Amino acid sequence: MAEKVTLQDVERVAELAHLELSPDESSSMVRDLNSILEYVAQLSELNTESVVPLAQVTELESSVAADLREDAIRPSLNRTAVMAEAPETDQAFFKVPKVIER
DSSP states (O other): OOOOOOHHHHHHHHHHTTOOOOHHHHHHHHHHHHHHHHHHHHHHTSOOTTSOOOSOGGGSOHHHHHHSOOOOOOOOOOHHHHHHHSSSBOSSSBOOOOOOOO
């Protein structure tokens, strides 16, 4: 069986992610993460010797690739026109409010 996630693990990850979890949320997270690890451990036991490794799911059916549009160079939007519509810009980039406080 996979190694168990502890309450200390959840609290440390929450701290690193700047999340505030209540005690109920932390204990629920421990249960959920351990449940996920148990499921992954079950998947690891499956015999996959005859399964061909894939880099992309689209490799499963060649007809899927035919449905994709051709990758072609196309003109982009006019920067001057786009920047004129922006609330705040330096004429090269959009200026947006800071969203991460530390």
